[in-house]
Amino acid sequence: MGSVKGRVGRLQVGWQQLARILAVWLSLWGTGLPSIAQLAGNAPELVSANRAGRAGNFASRAPGVSADGRYVVFFSDASDLVVGDTNEARDVFVRDRALGRTERVSVSETGAQANLGSQQSGDHPAINADGNVVAFDSVATNLVTNDTNGVADVFVRLRAEGRTERASVSTAGLQGNGPSTSPALDASGRFVAFQSSATNLVPDDTNNVADIFVRNRELGTTERPCGAVQPNGPSSQPAISADGRFVAFVSAATNLVPNDTNGALDVFVCDRATGRLELVSRSSSGEIGNADSILPAISADGRIVAFKSLASNLVPDDRNGLVDVFVHDRATGQTQRASVSFLGRDSNGVSYAPALDCSGRFVAFGSEATNLVVEDYNQVPSLFLRDLVSQRTYLIDRNALGEQANAAVLDVAPALSCQPLLAAFSSLATNLTPSDENEHSDVYIQTNLLPSCQTDGDCRDQNLCTEERCGEDGICVFTTKTCAPLDACHEAGICDPATGECSNPVKPDGTDCDDSNLCTENDRCIAGRCTGSAVQCTG
Known part of the structure; x- marks a missing residue:
């Protein structure tokens, strides 16, 4: 009788062969599913590498990535990623993939290492579009002067300038009297969104629960966005759009929008320009989710929001009773489920x-x-x-041979770059790269996420808001159409995928504008038109 290992090996090979046959059969019936052959050769890159290019000596996780994928931020308990890491505490690092260098960013302005751990919350650090600005939380007391509150604070590291500043302070510069964590950055690094239990960051914060705040680093101001109504429940997990206008977050509050009676955590989006709050963990027909929805992500323009939810009423025929990933389009009001089977039906496992x-x-x-x-x-x-x-749907965590990871991806959000499209993620696998021998979680980045192409036609889709072409590397490149503001009284537009046409929302009445008429004054937007009162000519 053969060994158990041998029988298991033959069984796995059998399943692989069956899967390949099924993939071919489905492709013949027009599903267009990608096969291992299409995606093989996508060698992941070890990001949490030490100076010798091997995996660090302890766990690394929770990556964020710059817009072009060059810089990857993550936290790690490893002590061998940089020289002089002797604080025996969790630190935050940035990997420059182009130069193959790793930098510790949870340091003081003088470069001194933190005297206590960073990202103890387990949440992601954040990085802006060009990779220069990094935000993180830390209980360290030596990163800035006069840090005496004894709780976690949110800090910002400007890598090029070698400067560290604290973001979780009031407009007057008061340090928070409660812990602040979970930072998110806009594309420029100007705006920092974070959650805090502090009650002294803004005036009239009397609800005694965690709230969402936004720090404007250029102006030195701190606000509680969409603060006309003080939440009657805790809020957390902020995400912010590229321009800093839209902030997505989770809240247990029931008074942010009318008819929030589900008794569950919901996902909201705040429009900081208008003060409008919107509950987005709802179905296409407007029905609010009947169970908790958490951990939102938001697109650069603030239109698309993804989140995970246990709700069963966000899409039709959701009968698996499991946590799924959903995506809500704020422009159309439509919600779809992303975690579906290859036949478009219920998934058979929890999604992260x-x-x-x-x-x-x-x-x-x-x-x-x-x-x-x-x-x-x-x-x-x-x-x-x-x-x-x-x-x-494509499976990402494969090695250069197309083989699947031999251990779990962590229940931590991955990160996607803008262009090119790359994915950073945390995994316990040991077979993604030859240099992983530490038996701890590591951070990787996967390139070439989409199937290969030979002509532009191989990349064609039905979205008229995207231009598709086959790149020089044989990978599809997608460019999204942008809709510039029509004039001073209209917002940046939203492209309709079905028509390719832009619609430009009207700015609120009373918004300052300039009608370019020297004979008018006090110009204001009224019903989408810039109008002013006539200048009175005397003498």
Whole structure:
């Protein structure tokens, strides 16, 4: 009788062969599912590497990525990623993939290492579009002067300037009297959103629960966004759009929008320009989710919001009773489920926190499901990429041979770059790169996420708001159409994927504008037109 290991090996090979046959059969019936052959050769890159290029000597996780994918931020308990790491505490690092260098950013302005741990919350650090600005939380007391509150604060590190500043302070510069964590950055690094239990960051904060705050680093101001109504429940997990206008977050409050009676955590979006709050964890028909929705991600323009939810009423025929990943389009009001089987039905496993690319077209997430793609046979949580336009799902965590990861992707949100499209993620696998021998979680980045192409036609889809072409590297490149403001009284537009046409929302009446008429004054937007009163000519 053969060994158990031998029988298991033959069984796995059998399943692989069956999966390949099924993939071919489905492709013949027009599903267009990607196969291992299409995606093989996508060698992941070890990001949490030490100076010798090997995996660090302890766990690393929770990556964020710059717009072009060059810089990856993450936290780590390893002590061998940089020289002189002797604080025996968790630190935050940035990896420059172009130069193959790692920098510790949870340091003081003089470069001194933190005297206590950073990202003890386990949340992600944040990085802006060009990779220069990094935000993180830390209980260290020596990163800035006069840090005497004894709680976690949110800090910002300006890498090029070698400067560290504290963001979780009031407009008057008062340090928070409660812990602040979970930072998010806009594209420029000007705006820092974070959650805090402090009651002294803004006036009239009397609800005694955690709130969402936004720090304007240029003006030195701190606000509680959409603060006309003080939440009657705690809020957390902020995400912010590229321009800092839209902030997505989770709240248990029931008084932010009318008719919030589900008794569950909901996902909201605050429009900081208008003060309008919107509950987005709802179905396409407007029904609020009947269970908790958490961990939002938001597209660069603030239109698309992804989140995970246990709700069963956000889409029709959700009968699996499991946490799924959903995506809500704020422009159309439509909600779709991203964590679906390769036949478009219920997944058979729990799905993890999502990440969106800048356009909102692609959503990445981990999942315990085994039926999201045909060839998922490793029986551990894997990482997936869903194309919301083509309605295709791709398995990401493979090695250069196309083999699946041999251990789980972590239940931590991945990160997606803008252009090129890359995915950073945390995994316990040891077979993604030859240099991983530490038996701890590591941070990787995967390139070439989409199937290969030979002509532009191979990348064609039905979204008229994207231009598709086959790149020089044989990978599809998607460029999203931008809709500039029509004039001073209209916002940046939203492109309709069905028509390719832009619609430009009207700015609120009373917004300052300039009608270029020297004979008018006090110009204001009224019903989308810039009008002013006539200048009185005397003498």
